[in-house]
Amino acid sequence: xxxxxxxxxxxxxxxELKDSYDVVIIGGGSHGLAAAYYLQKEHGIxxxxxxxxxxxxxxxxxxxxxxxxxxxxxxxGARFYDQSVKLYEGLSQELDFNLLFSQCGHLTLAHSDRAMxxxxxxxxxxxxxxxxxxxxxxxxxxxxxxxxxxxxSATYPIMGALYHPPGGIIRHDAVVWGLARGADRGGVELxxxxxxxxxxxxxxxxxxxxxxxxxxxxxxxxxxxxGWSTLICEMAGVELPISTYILQACVTEALKPLLDVVxxxxxxxxxxxxxxxxxxxLGSEIEPWTTYRMQGTLNFLQEVCRHALELFPQLExxxxxxxxxxxxxxxxxxxxxxxxxxxxxxxxxAGWGTYGFKAAPIVGKTLAQLVATGETPELIAPFALxxxxxxxLVSELAAAAVSH
Ligand SMILES: Cc1cc2nc3c(=O)[nH]c(=O)nc-3n(C[C@H](O)[C@H](O)[C@H](O)COP(=O)(O)OP(=O)(O)OC[C@H]3O[C@@H](n4cnc5c(N)ncnc54)[C@H](O)[C@@H]3O)c2cc1C
Numbered sequence: 008x009x010x011x012x013x014x015x016x017x018x019x020x021x022x023e024l025k026d027s028y029d030v031v032i033i034g035g036g037s038h039g040l041a042a043a044y045y046l047q048k049e050h051g052i053x054x055x056x057x058x059x060x061x062x063x064x065x066x067x068x069x070x071x072x073x074x075x076x077x078x079x080x081x082x083x084g085a086r087f088y089d090q091s092v093k094l095y096e097g098l099s100q101e102l103d104f105n106l107l108f109s110q111c112g113h114l115t116l117a118h119s120d121r122a123m124x125x126x127x128x129x130x131x132x133x134x135x136x137x138x139x140x141x142x143x144x145x146x147x148x149x150x151x152x153x154x155x156x157x158x159x160s161a162t163y164p165i166m167g168a169l170y171h172p173p174g175g176i177i178r179h180d181a182v183v184w185g186l187a188r189g190a191d192r193g194g195v196e197l198x199x200x201x202x203x204x205x206x207x208x209x210x211x212x213x214x215x216x217x218x219x220x221x222x223x224x225x226x227x228x229x230x231x232x233x234g235w236s237t238l239i240c241e242m243a244g245v246e247l248p249i250s251t252y253i254l255q256a257c258v259t260e261a262l263k264p265l266l267d268v269v270x271x272x273x274x275x276x277x278x279x280x281x282x283x284x285x286x287x288x289l290g291s292e293i294e295p296w297t298t299y300r301m302q303g304t305l306n307f308l309q310e311v312c313r314h315a316l317e318l319f320p321q322l323e324x325x326x327x328x329x330x331x332x333x334x335x336x337x338x339x340x341x342x343x344x345x346x347x348x349x350x351x352x353x354x355x356x357a358g359w360g361t362y363g364f365k366a367a368p369i370v371g372k373t374l375a376q377l378v379a380t381g382e383t384p385e386l387i388a389p390f391a392l393x394x395x396x397x398x399x400l401v402s403e404l405a406a407a408a409v410s411h
Contacts, residue, residue, distance in 0.1 A: 018191035030226060034059065077092045094369055120166070141170055152270060204218060339400070345390040346391050
């Protein structure tokens with residue numbers, strides 16, 4: 008029986024922290040775990056510790072609404088997210104763990120002439136990058152989502168949509184567990200309940216990481232703490248142009264299958280999908296105040312239900328099962344900050360706002376490459392922190408945020 012239990016364990020029991028590691032990764036979310044996974048898999052770097060202050064996936068990785076897509080507005084963004092979706096397509100097989108990735112298609116609704124113009128622009132950029140994305144008319148929207156109300160008398164009439172067939176949803180906790188198990192099997196140490204409390208910096212390098220379980224020396228430190236990034240980076244003397252907000256979501260009780268595409272409306276500040284379990288998953292925009300308190304609000308529930316019912320009046324009697332909130336780290340241009348900082352051996356993955364889960368595999372792969380080679384991969388060069396000092400923003404305004 009004990010043997011069976013040992014075989015079934017997701018990862019090895021936690022051991023004592025060593026005095027030093029080649030690489031210390033702060034944050035056991037999807038990005039930190041993906042970086043750990045690709046470090047051992049693609050570069051044979053195994054002397055790695057992932058430090059997580061709570062449990063694996065307790066941050067935004069375990070709270071997001073799991074939308075994956077690559078139909079972004081800029082060439083830099085579209086190319087980057089496209090690589091991530093492609094990695095996700097093979098990840099279940101690679102990790103030998105079913106991530107339940109359903110490429111059911113993604114519809115961004117347009118409710119005005121201006122929105123149709125923006126969608127047409129995005130479709131052009133997407134197609135130039137080889138991404139399947141096109142503008143469709145209300146009849147095609149109706150065919151793809153027959154249960155949705157598509158009529159001209161609605162408060163926000165649907166004039167068309169940006170249709171992105173490869174977009175879809177995935178099981179977020181499976182992604183986190185699969186990556187953690189993969190990293191552990193490759194020799195990476197996972198340390199839960201291990202909070203980073205300080206970073207020591209001298210001669211332009213981070214030399215040691217202080218935790219609630221002791222001090223560790225580190226060759227390279229990766230900060231993958233999403234909503235907490237500014238706090239950790241401050242410990243290293245690195246300032247980020249990021250503000251942290253909460254984003255909320257909720258699910259209804261399970262219903263019969265009604266919807267098999269992801270619906271997003273930036274103008275209505277809502278997005279809707281139906282999970283494998285039948286629950287309607289509803290989300291909205293970030294709250295307009297900065298905070299680290301992950302507490303839900305009644306206002307969110309009222310607003311999200313109002314908009315969802317405009318699109319799906321048949322949900323009128325559906326009961327909300329639960330709601331939750333998570334932290335989102337937003338940059339001024341709605342693009343992430345990736346790679347090197349002014350501290351020589353301290354690299355970051357931050358500024359993910361409401362849309363970073365879809366990027367986890369490509370973040371892990373490119374950060375691992377940066378650690379292994381010391382060179383910034385070309386794909387992430389546009390997202391360097393220094394772009395804010397050189398006026399080289401990568402604006403994803405109107406294509407990120409509520410669109411996820
Ligand atoms: C409600 C909601 C819906 C979302 N929907 C989508 C979506 O549909 N699609 C999408 O692509 N993105 C979505 N996002 C955004 C996405 O979840 C995040 O951008 C992404 O998960 C961030 O990367 P991560 O998984 O590594 O972060 P996290 O999971 O937040 O990982 C950071 C980890 O760092 C740990 N940490 C913090 N401080 C310390 C410390 N001092 N010491 C040690 N560990 C520390 C935290 O505990 C946490 O586990 C959504 C977010 C929310 C909140």
